[in-house]
Amino acid sequence: MSVLVYTENWDGKFKKLSFELVSYATGVAKMLSTTVTAVSIGKVDDAELLKLGNYGANKIININNEQLTALDSQTYASVISEISRKENASVIIISNNNTGKAIAPRLSVRLKAGVGSGVSRLPLNINPFTVYKRTYSGNAFAHLVINSDIKILTLAQNSFDLIESQANATIENLNPTVDGSLLKTVVKDVQKQSGKILLTDADIVVSGGRGMKSPDNWPPLVELANLLGAATACSRPVSDEGWRPHEEHTGQTGKIIAPNLYIAVGISGATQHLAGISSSKYIVAINTDKDAPIFEAAQYGIVGDAMKVLPKLVDAVKELRK
Amino acid sequence: MKILVCISNVPDTTTKIKFAVGNASIDTTGIQWVINPWDELSLTRALELKDDTTSGIKSVTVIHVGPAASEPTIRKALAIGADDAIRINAESADAWFVAAQIAEVIKKEQFDVIMCGIESSDYNGSMVGGMISEFLGIPSVSAVSGLKFENGQPVMIREIDGGKEVVAISAPFVAIVQKGIAKEPRIAAMRGIMMARSKTVKIIEPVAVEPLTQIVEFEKPAPRAACKFIDAENPTQLLELLQNEAKVI
Numbered sequence: 044m045s046v047l048v049y050t051e052n053w054d055g056k057f058k059k060l061s062f063e064l065v066s067y068a069t070g071v072a073k074m075l076s077t078t079v080t081a082v083s084i085g086k087v088d089d090a091e092l093l094k095l096g097n098y099g100a101n102k103i104i105n106i107n108n109e110q111l112t113a114l115d116s117q118t119y120a121s122v123i124s125e126i127s128r129k130e131n132a133s134v135i136i137i138s139n140n141n142t143g144k145a146i147a148p149r150l151s152v153r154l155k156a157g158v159g160s161g162v163s164r165l166p167l168n169i170n171p172f173t174v175y176k177r178t179y180s181g182n183a184f185a186h187l188v189i190n191s192d193i194k195i196l197t198l199a200q201n202s203f204d205l206i207e208s209q210a211n212a213t214i215e216n217l218n219p220t221v222d223g224s225l226l227k228t229v230v231k232d233v234q235k236q237s238g239k240i241l242l243t244d245a246d247i248v249v250s251g252g253r254g255m256k257s258p259d260n261w262p263p264l265v266e267l268a269n270l271l272g273a274a275t276a277c278s279r280p281v282s283d284e285g286w287r288p289h290e291e292h293t294g295q296t297g298k299i300i301a302p303n304l305y306i307a308v309g310i311s312g313a314t315q316h317l318a319g320i321s322s323s324k325y326i327v328a329i330n331t332d333k334d335a336p337i338f339e340a341a342q343y344g345i346v347g348d349a350m351k352v353l354p355k356l357v358d359a360v361k362e363l364r365k
Numbered sequence: 366m367k368i369l370v371c372i373s374n375v376p377d378t379t380t381k382i383k384f385a386v387g388n389a390s391i392d393t394t395g396i397q398w399v400i401n402p403w404d405e406l407s408l409t410r411a412l413e414l415k416d417d418t419t420s421g422i423k424s425v426t427v428i429h430v431g432p433a434a435s436e437p438t439i440r441k442a443l444a445i446g447a448d449d450a451i452r453i454n455a456e457s458a459d460a461w462f463v464a465a466q467i468a469e470v471i472k473k474e475q476f477d478v479i480m481c482g483i484e485s486s487d488y489n490g491s492m493v494g495g496m497i498s499e500f501l502g503i504p505s506v507s508a509v510s511g512l513k514f515e516n517g518q519p520v521m522i523r524e525i526d527g528g529k530e531v532v533a534i535s536a537p538f539v540a541i542v543q544k545g546i547a548k549e550p551r552i553a554a555m556r557g558i559m560m561a562r563s564k565t566v567k568i569i570e571p572v573a574v575e576p577l578t579q580i581v582e583f584e585k586p587a588p589r590a591a592c593k594f595i596d597a598e599n600p601t602q603l604l605e606l607l608q609n610e611a612k613v614i
Contacts, residue, residue: 053526113530114525115504116495116498116504116505116506116507117498117499117504117505120499139491140526141507141508141524141525141526142525142526144483144491144492144495144507144508144541145495145505145506145507145508145541146495147491147492147495148460148464148491148492148493148494148495148496148498148499149495149496149498149499149505151461151492151495151496151499151577152461152464152496152499152500153499155577156577157459157461157577157578158460158461158490158492158577158578159578160489160490160491160492161489161490161491173581176489177489178487178488178489178580178583179376179382179391179486179487179489180378180486180489181586182382182585182586183382183384183391183583183584183585183586184583184584184585184586185580185582185583185584186580186581186582186583186584187578187579187580187581188578188579188580188581189577189578190577190578190579191577197491225504227504227534227535227538228504228506228532228533228534229532229533229534230530230531230532231520231530231531231532231533232530232531233525233528233529233530233531234528234529234530234531235527235528236527236528239527241526241527243526244526246613247613247614271614289544289545292544295378295402295486296402296403296406296543296544297544303613304607304611304613304614314378314379315378318378318486321586324611324613325607325611325613327603327607328592338592339589339592340589341592342589342590342592342593342611343592343593343594343595343603343606343607343611344592344593344594344595345594345595345596345597345600345603346594346597347597348597351597352597352600355597355598355600356600356603356604359600359601359603359604360604362601363601363604363608
């Protein structure tokens with residue numbers, strides 16, 4: 044009857060995202076009066092694994108298998124579904140990030156488990172099992188009933204707070220037989236961006252739109268981001284023009300993010316862009332047009348020229364930091 | 366090789382979403398229906414691959430689960446350049462249902478590459494592509510931002526946290542694609558629109574499958590408080606609000 048949570052690691056380390064998942068799983072387990080089992084695949088040391096216990100994991104299943112170094116959706120789903128059966132899991136929690144999106148649907152078919160994807164709150168109800176999820180690109184939220192015995196929920200990143208609840212976790216090392224015939228994904232090359240804060244992980248994001256007028260105008264925006272420890276993002280026209288890297292494009296067909304603070308500079312607030320940022324906790328808009336739709340989405344706004352406002356903001360942050 | 370592109374029919378992005386009486390579904394009055402944006406990019410890439418004679422791709426079929434009312438969207442896909450279409454005559458009850466239906470058709474028709482958009486702009490589910498692959502017991506690669514063929518072998522770019530991986534796989538497989546898969550969606554030219562009228566839309570009745578989930582109610586997001594404007598000459602005030610009121614810095 045347990046709640047299973049798949050906690051991905053990055054080079055042997057967990058991120059805030061991993062602890063959000065365990066906190067969420069613990070919340071669900073409390074509603075079901077059951078325990079939390081975390082599953083980790085990869086080379087993660089015991090000290091790191093035990094951190095999951097700080098957020099409520101009672102048992103941590105550690106799978107450190109050479110064949111499973113790179114994500115192969117079919118194999119990962121096979122391994123996790125086997126553990127799920129062994130643990131008699133009634134609910135499985137996975138992130139709504141790319142890895143989760145790759146594994147969850149395959150797990151769903153293996154276990155005949157209905158999926159609630161992109162949930163942002165604990166289940167509204169246990170009977171019938173009802174979850175709250177984002178639909179219409181953030182323009183509506185649905186109450187989704189999952190009728191199957193086993194339920195899979197994918198959790199939207201940064202939608203659930205960390206809750207510390209010490210669970211005195213035990214680690215169980217498993218070495219499941221991996222069906223070699225399933226391993227079909229061959230990774231030929233890996234290119235990683237190093238050093239920069241990942242846009243999807245960032246608590247604060249500073250983003251520029253066409254109102255910035257030219258790629259040459261970005262330095263004060265980047266300086267502001269650096270001072271705030273923020274990641275940088277941009278609107279679609281900016282990335283289409285090649286002013287900023289594609290990875291920064293935030294919007295309906297780009298990245299969907301949910302930072303604590305999103306500062307939109309020279310961005311008008313087209314529907315497609317808002318679809319990428321509507322789950323942000325706070326939005327600040329800086330734009331010369333007081334009627335720009337972005338101001339309807341923002342909690343704080345400055346009507347002004349980015350080129351004048353940004354340097355003033357930079358100075359103000361420097362003052363604050365003193 | 367044959368590509369199958371899964372398409373869903375969604376309200377145009379700028380639609381103001383309203384609920385029908387009872388809030389259990391959306392009010393479809395006046396909605397402009399379009400091909401799901403990710404599926405449009407997916408179809409564009411499939412057609413680019415077909416245009417490239419070195420790729421080995423001979424045909425591009427689109428498949429859709431939906432009622433007759435979806436046909437205009439299917440015709441758009443044919444107008445953009447798909448060779449033919451299959452419509453499974455059923456409401457798209459949930460991802461499980463849609464995936465099961467499509468998988469049944471693939472079992473009979475044999476496609477080498479199945480392409481699905483990573484999500485649809487209405488349900489934002491991200492499940493159909495992966496479910497199809499598991500129903501068929503074939504590999505899937507997700508968050509694919511690039512797809513090409515090298516000597517007949519599929520090579521993809523897969524987005525991972527903070528980077529990309531180049532992955533190779535063998536057909537048949539499912540590519541779950543996202544932004545980057547094509548630069549821009551292809552637009553239907555006059556000739557394409559004319560030709561679309563004579564292309565085949567095969568209609569298939571669904572097999573008996575029970576959906577596993579059901580939306581029982583919709584709600585609007587909590588209304589945001591009106592924007593607080595800060596004087597452009599006094600940005601310190603903004604920082605104070607962010608620090609003391611919002612507590613985000």
